[in-house]
Amino acid sequence: MAKSSVRSSFLLCGIVASVLLQFQLSFSSAVVLNSSLSSRRNERALAIGDFDIVNEVFQDFRLKVDIDEPIDINGGLFGTIFIELQNLICYDISIGDILLSYVQPKETSISFDVHIAQFDTECEFDYTYDGQLGLWGKGSAVLSTSDNSLNLDALFSQSAVGIPPKNVSFNDCDVQVNVVNSTFTGGIVASVLNINRIKNLLKDVIANLVEDYIREEVEALDQKAVQLLTNLTSLIEPYLQPVTDETE
16 A cells, blocks of 8 residues: 655544544533533543554554754764754554543533543654764654653534534644654764764754644644534434434
8 A cells, every 4th residue: 555645734633533433432422512511521541452443544644744943953072063854754653542531611612631642653854964074964864752642622612502513623732752762874974963962962852843843733723623523523413313203
């Protein structure tokens, strides 16, 4: 199967859809908002392995992350090092666990708190190195990330009680990216970047840049998620109609 390169906003939409489908028992009582739902917080978590089917879908995705900001770090004896990243792609995406909780602040809205844990992926990118001592060069790198997490508040709302929600907004996005290993290739400059001190600095900087990028994507996610929710609603609305007795 050919690999698909997608933006993180589309992947996040897919994760939102997966959450709603995997938590259908919790969401089925909330999809048509009504006053019978209390304002207390309800929680439900999945165990490791419950997302095997979803992960099978994600394993064919190649997630493109756009980072335009150049990196500069203190290379010690090598002076200031400037690095530009290109073609940052993440793949082998795997979700380990999700905790979903919700609270109903009023009759026409429900706020979901989504916590995605043990979110792992491998990444690769090209780079350009420009530093002191006359060193300049190009190369590529592979990153391994593990036990990443994402916390997200999703507010679903409807225009009136008794109909499925058709609006959603996302707030308070908190992302933690943990780069556990990295390997640079590209001649002499790669040898410099593979020095433990420099490599550890780069891991932290790249993780922060990816975190910032995901937060920005979440901020722009509302409209895509509204369309996704509209599509999901159109699928479930026929099943929300009153049951009629065909013998009458």
